[in-house]
Amino acid sequence: MAQEKVLAEIIQTGNSKIKSARIVIQTTPSGVFSILNNPKRHKEIDGSKTITANISGPDELVLGSKFGMKMHLGVNYRIRNTIVEYKKDELIAWQHLGQWRWRYELVDIGGGATQVTETFDGTYAPAIAQIWLNLRKAYPWTQIAVAKTLVRLKAAAEVK
16 A cells, blocks of 8 residues: 655745745644754755754754754855744744744644644845845745655654
8 A cells, every 4th residue: 555645835925035834743832842943954954955063052052042054046155044933843944144034833632643834934145135035036935845755744743
């Protein structure tokens, strides 16, 4: 019997600069959050496949934490992120110099399950960064990456 393919649900936000998707993960919010707030696990769940290595940061992120990543998107580069939104087991978001955000919202839906919504939010980016995002056609590409990240997060969190 073929295994059913797991997909995240794309959410239409009504804003072309905000790309979201959601998925239900069969574990508690704390189980999901323990992956999201550990930058050493971000490469494991990265649906964009641009993270090549974690290079700096604590084992557990909190508001104001900084962490660095080696990245590859056409060229190799490094990025330094800062946690800008945080509520343990419910919300975590980070941004880098470009100021766009990656946000994860977790909702306990009972029965040991968690609904996770990931959002790429480009509305915080200054005008020069907006130009770069548009030239690179980042928004359509990021919509797919967000959904793929949630599928990878589900697989990582549901490992028995």
